[in-house]
Amino acid sequence: PAAMASRDMKYRFNWNAPIVASPQDPRVLYHGGNVLLRTADRGRSWTEISPDLTRDDDEKQGPGGGPITNEGAGGEIYGTIFAIAPSPHDAGTIWTGSDDGLVHVTRDGGANWSNVTPRGLEEAIINAIEISPHDPAKAYVAVSRYKFNDFTPLAYKTTDYGNTWQKITTGIPEESWVRVVREDPVRRGLLYAGTESGPYVSFDDGDSWQTLALNLPVSPVTDLTIQRPSNDLVAATQGRAFWILDNLSPLQQLSDEVGKANAHLFAPEPAIRSGSGGGGPPGGRPRVGQNPAGATFLDFVVKELPPEGQTVSLEILDSAGAVVRRFESKKVEPAASSEGGDSTPGAAPETTKEDAKKKDAFELADEATITRFDLAKGMNRVPWDSHRASVKPVPGLFVFGSLDGRKVVPGDYQVRLTAGDVTATQPLRVLPDPRFEATLADYRAQEELGAQVDAELTEIHHAVLQIRAVRDQVQAFLDRLGDGNEALAESGRDLVKGLTTQEDRLIQKRTVDGQTVINFPVQLNHHYVILRGSIDQAEGIVNAGARERLADLQAQWQGYLGEIEALLGPDVEAFNRRAAEAAVPAVVPRP
16 A cells, blocks of 8 residues: 555554454454454454444545655554454453544444543543453553653543543653553452553552552563463563563562561462573573573562571471571671661671681581572562572582582472561472473482482582591691600501591592693592482483492492591591590690
């Protein structure tokens, strides 16, 4: 129809003429011109199922771009259907909105249509129509008149198929015209609006609104959708890309009781068992978007920050009540001395060398299995990636690979919040990754083998810490041992040498990064690290090679363990007897 006046066309279509699939039958499509067209065979043939659903104003159906110039590309056409909304409740109900301000509805598949335009509405764009997922008679329309230099926010609600309408814009600023309204599929009356200045939320079915911008840059939000089953709010913006508000559960569960409680734990969405991710796309190009931080989010509210030295904790419990993962808030550092000063929410004290000296290696290894998070007064969100706690490390030792916890078995778990005198629990379901086929027995077999590898790797690291602790004590003893005790000194040096030999069998201390790992021979713990990674990365699969490799490593570890136990047992006892017989002073002043 290039260069034709729209009055001379059989159908009028705008530049973004809507095409919408039927919720009941994906083969049925609706296409909006000035009339509504329907196909039941994926577009092979079309049928008109409506009269003209626009104002059909002949004065506005001349050449596109007139009267200044004839823009004849075919897109600058007025008096068209701009929005189509087939009802998810029944196939016969269809709503339309035009770009010149009319709203129509049919209840019988297009045989009869009713003009249900809100009374007094002037020419405008019916930008979006939302049928309530909870009530077939309820609908919301977003209206804009910015093309008439009128930036007033306009949105309406009907509860009786358009017989009556209520304007619902209280709280939306002037000149933030409304582009879309969506109702939450879980909570009735929870609405989300996209406006020219950003997103808004209403908890009372549109009677009042408040901003939902959070960290979203100021931008027109042109469309919104609630993605299921992930329960995320997806926003299309004009010039700022797509944005996602992950996990709407807190908004869906928000109530007056939540605000009154000293602490409250929201019921989490099911977690999908997932890998650890990592790495960018081929070629080193950075990702533009950002993926969710974990398989699910643990959301909670605390009314006040805990006193100095106390923390708030979240724990994941398995069906037997055992803790599989622990999250703990960073301790809040007291504010600098100033009159009326408050401590900064979520601030954690810097770990100094002196602080580290106060903790031995065993304590540092234990702390490495706890995930720390910043705590804020009010709303908090902690991501959980469906993994267990990390394997206890040897503090300061470079690991080529990962000690991150292995993935949990799909099934039922619990989340436990402990905040002061409040302890709250919520059930949590972990679902298998739908991209893979594996049985529960497969996952349990993988867990059993992974647990065995982790237990032995933990034993190896613990042995290293024991060796170091004993060796440091023996060396300190030798340092203060005076002359005249050469036999005892020789015994101590032999013990230090034996302990160092065993340590060097278990770990490679000279490796400090991913490059030096190729310069020095790897030792026993490295082989366990690599094995645990290969087991955990295979989704529900345990191969014979992994079992055979573990058997090889176990034989090696048991051989080392016997020698280590001899050193830490009989050999240390013998050295202690010699030291006691020598009556070495506990304190020897330096000359």
